[in-house]
Amino acid sequence: MKKIKINKVLTVIMIILAGIFILFPLYILVSTALKSPEDMMKSTLALPTTFRFDNFTEAIKLTNFFQAFRNSLVITSISVLFIILSNSMVAYAIARNRDKKYFNMLYYYFLSAMFVPFQIIMLPLVQQVSSLHLDNIPGIIVLYIVYGLPFNIFLYVGYLKSLPSSLEEAATLDGASIWQVFFQIIFPLLKPINATVGILAFLGCWNDFMLPLIILSKPELSTLPLVQYVFQGQFSTNYNLAFASYMLALAPIIIVYVFAQRFIISGVTNGAIKQ
Amino acid sequence: MIFYMMTIPAVILFFTFHTLPLIKGIFYSFTDWNGYGDWKFIGFKNFINVFQDDNIKNAYGFTFKFAILTTIIVNVISLALAVALNSSIKFKNTLRAIFFLPNILGVLIVGYIFNYVFAHLLPQVGASLNIDFLSSNILGNPELAWLGIVFVASWQSIAFNTIIYLSGLQTIDQDIYEASDIDGANKWQTFIKITFPLIAPFFTINMVLSMKGALMVFDQIIAMTGGGPGNATQSISYVIYHFGFSGGNFAYQSANAVIYFIVIVSISLFQMRVLAKREVDL
Numbered sequence: 001m002k003k004i005k006i007n008k009v010l011t012v013i014m015i016i017l018a019g020i021f022i023l024f025p026l027y028i029l030v031s032t033a034l035k036s037p038e039d040m041m042k043s044t045l046a047l048p049t050t051f052r053f054d055n056f057t058e059a060i061k062l063t064n065f066f067q068a069f070r071n072s073l074v075i076t077s078i079s080v081l082f083i084i085l086s087n088s089m090v091a092y093a094i095a096r097n098r099d100k101k102y103f104n105m106l107y108y109y110f111l112s113a114m115f116v117p118f119q120i121i122m123l124p125l126v127q128q129v130s131s132l133h134l135d136n137i138p139g140i141i142v143l144y145i146v147y148g149l150p151f152n153i154f155l156y157v158g159y160l161k162s163l164p165s166s167l168e169e170a171a172t173l174d175g176a177s178i179w180q181v182f183f184q185i186i187f188p189l190l191k192p193i194n195a196t197v198g199i200l201a202f203l204g205c206w207n208d209f210m211l212p213l214i215i216l217s218k219p220e221l222s223t224l225p226l227v228q229y230v231f232q233g234q235f236s237t238n239y240n241l242a243f244a245s246y247m248l249a250l251a252p253i254i255i256v257y258v259f260a261q262r263f264i265i266s267g268v269t270n271g272a273i274k275q
Numbered sequence: 276m277i278f279y280m281m282t283i284p285a286v287i288l289f290f291t292f293h294t295l296p297l298i299k300g301i302f303y304s305f306t307d308w309n310g311y312g313d314w315k316f317i318g319f320k321n322f323i324n325v326f327q328d329d330n331i332k333n334a335y336g337f338t339f340k341f342a343i344l345t346t347i348i349v350n351v352i353s354l355a356l357a358v359a360l361n362s363s364i365k366f367k368n369t370l371r372a373i374f375f376l377p378n379i380l381g382v383l384i385v386g387y388i389f390n391y392v393f394a395h396l397l398p399q400v401g402a403s404l405n406i407d408f409l410s411s412n413i414l415g416n417p418e419l420a421w422l423g424i425v426f427v428a429s430w431q432s433i434a435f436n437t438i439i440y441l442s443g444l445q446t447i448d449q450d451i452y453e454a455s456d457i458d459g460a461n462k463w464q465t466f467i468k469i470t471f472p473l474i475a476p477f478f479t480i481n482m483v484l485s486m487k488g489a490l491m492v493f494d495q496i497i498a499m500t501g502g503g504p505g506n507a508t509q510s511i512s513y514v515i516y517h518f519g520f521s522g523g524n525f526a527y528q529s530a531n532a533v534i535y536f537i538v539i540v541s542i543s544l545f546q547m548r549v550l551a552k553r554e555v556d557l
Contacts, residue, residue, distance in 0.1 A: 007462060008362075011359045011362050011364065012364065014355065014356070014359050015356075015359050015360065015364065015370060018352075018356055018359075018374065019370070019373060019374075021430075022373060022374060022376065022377060022430075022434075023373070025385070025388050025389065025392060025430070026376075028388065028391070028392060028396070029388055032391070045396065086284075086285060087285075089281050090281060090282050090285045092281065093278040093279075093281035093282045094282065096278065097278050102279075103278070103282070106282060106286065110289070113289075113293055113294075115539070115540045115543060116293070116297060116536065117491060117532075117535060117536055117539050118491075119491075119511070119512050119515045119516070119532050119535060119536075120297060120300045120301075120529075120532040120533060120535065120536045121293060121296035121297050121300055122296075122515065122516065122519070122532075123296075123300060123303075123515070123519045123520070123525055123528060123529055123532070124295075124296040124297075124299035124300050124303065124529075125292065125296040126520070127310070128291075128292075128295070128296060128299075129292075142288065142292070143292055145288075146285075146288045146289050146292050146293060147292075147293065149285060149289055177277070178277040178278065178281075179277065182281075203379055206381075207379075207380070207381040207382065209381065209382065209383045209493075209494050209497070210493060210494070210516075214516075214520075224381070225381045225383045225384060228383060228384055228387060229383060229497065229498075232387070239391060239395070242387070242391075243388070243391070246384050246387055246388060249381070249384055250380055250381065250384055253379055253380065253381075254376075254379075254380075257372075257376065257379050261372040261375070262368075262372075264375075264379065265371065265372070265375050265438055268375075268378070268435070268438070269438055269439060269442045272435075272439055272480055272484065273439070273442065273477075273480065
């Protein structure tokens with residue numbers, strides 16, 4: 001009995017320590033973002049004595065926050081939408097025709113691309129993209145959609161295998177075309193896996209730094225992470241301003257997370273476990 | 276016919292933006308092209324030079340010690356946390372949500388936040404507690420800077436790995452614990468003999484994914500050290516990016532990337548082989 005109690009106490013202590021460990025940087029983020037430089041002189045750790053919201057208005061002006069937010073939102077939402085629609089369609093065509101050589105080859109073609117690290121295609125890609133004048137928002141959206149294919153086809157094909165084909169056969173007998181079968185029968189049945197793919201794509205696109213860094217050439221096209229990088233030099237001495245900007249950049253995803261955490265966690269877990 | 280139409284646009288785009296750059300990258304690695312102008316074939320010269328390049332050797336050294344230490348730390352801590360979170364405690368779902376939070380935050384911005392913590396907070400704490408190695412910015416110390424990056428990468432990866440282990444633990448039938456309890460097994464024995472073998476597939480996933488992620492480290496480097504001090508924290512990704520784009524070493528860094536590609540593939544295959552075999556043995 002005593003032993004169980006010790007175990008329990010240890011567990012609770014460990015969880016509390018881990019909780020502090022996780023939340024401490026976020027405390028620093030929020031408190032620094034709200035402090036004035038004078039407050040900072042007194043103590044870097046303490047809570048702010050007065051809330052200084054000017055940090056935020058200044059950060060919004062300096063980094064052109066709303067423009068970066070809009071860019072991130074446009075890139076992420078269009079990419080996620082088309083990733084779900086197009087990747088599931090390709091996977092459907094592959095999954096239902098694995099007996100044909102072309103589709104089977106296609107499956108392994110996409111799958112083997114999962115092993116290719118981005119670094120090896122990065123240098124030629126940048127030249128190719130700029131010579132095609134795709135070093136802009138439509139260009140980066142196309143890249144996100146295309147680079148989603150290998151892993152998402154893997155997820156979708158696995159899921160499609162588990163769907164019974166009787167429903168499709170019945171619909172085909174009733175005279176439905178393949179397009180109709182896909183959009184009216186299959187696509188709605190893919191809901192759980194669409195959610196997984198959508199969440200992973202959302203987190204991936206929203207937080208991505210490398211692709212915007214090398215693809216988006218004009219400052220006014222910058223996404224939220226890229227803006228932090230671009231303005232890093234101008235923040236250098238004013239930490240309160242920098243942290244206000246970081247907090248603004250992290251706020252949208254934290255707000256989404258507060259409302260959809262259960263959904264996001266299960267989406268990410270599903271994606272990893274199926275790997 | 277319609278099935279072909281469904282795939283063809285995707286195949287063309289994928290070939291154009293993935294396979295073609297890959298072929299070009301491999302092709303240029305055998306040339307002396309610097310990104311513009313004339314070029315000629317030089318055979319394996321780039322590869323030979325890469326193997327003799329101290330800067331690149333240093334990058335491999337840093338990347339591997341970083342990846343191995345991060346993978347170990349992340350998996351030990353997240354396994355322990357997952358076991359703790361899986362026990363009968365209150366606020367389980369809230370805790371799970373808090374523990375997963377670091378995973379959804381952008382790596383670059385997290386790097387900037389920790390950069391400040393290391394540069395301004397820790398030295399103050401270190402000075403007041405008289406801890407010598409903490410009293411200056413560890414990111415400015417060539418010997419210690421890599422540990423700062425290990426710390427930040429772990430902070431974010433533990434979130435993900437904990438949730439994966441937790442979902443593994445939840446697949447275990449509770450009856451098996453009652454049986455081992457009756458047999459008089461202690462907690463540690465139960466964990467080693469029962470829990471761990473049963474979550475072996477999840478261990479495989481986590482090992483492979485965290486190793487792969489750590490070998491690609493880039494955002495943290497940009498945010499925290501810029502590869503410095505000196506070249507102490509230049510990762511392979513960083514070297515390819517930095518010298519490939521701004522150093523005029525396009526073909527040379529392409530050769531570096533080809534080697535990197537081979538290394539990554541070999542490690543992934545090796546890990547999957549070994550760990551999958553262990554799963555069967557257990």
